[in-house]
Amino acid sequence: MPSNAKIVISQFGAPEQLEILDSDIPSPQEGEVLVKVSYAGVNPIDVKTRAGLGWAAQHNKNNLPWTPGYDISGVVLKQGEGSRKFNLNDMVTGFIGFPLRGGGYSQYVCVPESELALVPEDISLKAAAAIPLAGQTAAQALEKAQIQSGETVVILAGAGGVGHIAVQIAVAAKTKVYATCSADNLEYVNSLGATGLDYANTDCLKEIGHIDVLxxxxxxDTAIQAMKHLHPGSRVITVPTITASSVCEHASQMGIIGMGILVEPDVTQLEELVKLISAGMIKVEIEQVLNYQDVVTAHKKIETGRARGKILLNMQS
Ligand SMILES: NC(=O)c1ccc[n+]([C@@H]2O[C@H](COP(=O)([O-])OP(=O)(O)OC[C@H]3O[C@@H](n4cnc5c(N)ncnc54)[C@H](OP(=O)(O)O)[C@@H]3O)[C@@H](O)[C@H]2O)c1
Incomplete structure (x- = not known):
């Protein structure tokens, strides 16, 4: 039987703590399917958890070695009893095991079929692995902000994994979108339909005028500085959880409506995002696909905070 390489966190710490272990290929239980994973998405939460930071690390600290990874794409190899949603060899994508189970950084993983969406042939398995967590965070943040056509929406970090999808959804919702990024990414962000603003200019939000949603x-501090350009009644959705309470506290002192968010996997929403990609209405940006053996490099890249779009691991390299 071929072995199943998976990446594990045995101890919290630097990227070099990540290890590759061999294990048996698991058997799907009732309601599950066995997925041969093609690509796993790398998200900032994986990196923070590996470093021992944030609530996922707190919850998993007695559960090591633990395999991170919430975003996968791949092919259905076996069905457990009672699983009927997919056929063998179907291509699937999923936002799996969030928050405690994880497991996406594996060559083979068993997943409840209810966590998976079908990938049509006109979408690559790379794009399919890039969309689940980041795409749903973008969609849920904009839903929570209740953006309305004609409003002005500012997105801080418009070129990142979540940001580049958020920009496209907000543009499609007919809002006027401004997005901050480095000078290197201005042209890219503009190509998505937003007005790119170089964050090296600390006053870059000053010229916008009235901002409805941030x-x-x-x-x-970046969020707190940006809020100085808002007005009482403006809405802020602050996505990084570690600073959410302090950002919301500042918002409330300024008469701004501040809300944090914790993304929730929702397979119906994932299916809708897949349809939008298939229709060409969302373009997924993938900066780099690394072999899974190069997971340390992938984590270091995310830690720079400078990824454009997504970083993926090729799990069959
Ligand atoms: N609450 C939740 O449920 C949830 C869910 C998903 C993500 N998150 C959090 O949300 C944050 C964003 O996630 P992500 O996946 O989009 O991260 P990411 O892909 O790693 O973001 C990288 C992007 O951030 C941009 N950036 C860095 N510093 C910036 C600054 N000062 N101003 C503007 N842009 C800046 C970079 O742009 P340049 O390269 O142009 O500098 C780069 O494109 C992370 O903290 C993540 O942990 C939370």
């Missing part, structure tokens, strides 16, 4: 994907 989608904060950076957090901390």
């Amino acid at each position: 989608i904060d994907l950076v957090g901390g």
Whole structure:
């Protein structure tokens, strides 16, 4: 039987703590399918958890070695009893095991079929692995902000994994979208239909005028500085959880409506995102696909905070 390489966190710490272990290929239980994973998405939460930071690390600290990874795409290899949603060899994508089970950084993983969406042939398995967590965070942040056509929406970090999808959804909702990024990404962000603003200019939000909604994907002082350009009644959705309470406290002192968010997997929403990609209405940006053996490099890249779109691991390399 071929072995199942998976990446594990045995101890919290630097990227070099990540290990690759061999294990048996698991058997799907009732309601599950066995997925041969093609690509796993790398998200900032994986990196923070590996470092021992945040609530996922707190919850998993007695559960090590633990395999991170919430975003997968791949092919259905076996069905457990009672699983009927997919046929063998169907291509699937999923936001799996969130928050405690994880397991996406594996060559083979058993997943409840209810967590998976079918990938049509016109979408690549790479795009399919890039969308689940980031796409749903973008969609849920904009839903929570209740954006309305004609409103002005500012997205901090418009070129990142969540940001580039949020920009496209907000543009499609007919809002006027501004998005911050580095000078290197201005042209890219503009190509998505937003007005890119170089965050090296600390006053870059000053010229916008009235801002209805701020989608904060950076957090901390960057968010607090950006809120100085809002008005009483403006809404802020602050996505990085570690600084959410302090950002919301500042918002409330300024008469701004501040809300944090914790993304929730929702397979119907994932299916809708897949349809939008298939229709060409959302373009997924993938900066780099690394072999799973290079997971340390992938985590270091995410830690720079400078990824454009998504970083993926090729789990069959
Ligand atoms: N609450 C939740 O449920 C939830 C869910 C998903 C993500 N998150 C959090 O949300 C944040 C964003 O996630 P992500 O996946 O989009 O991260 P990401 O892909 O790693 O973000 C990288 C992007 O951030 C941009 N950036 C860095 N510093 C910036 C600054 N000062 N101003 C504007 N842009 C800046 C970079 O742009 P340049 O390269 O142009 O500098 C890069 O494109 C992370 O903190 C993540 O942990 C929370």
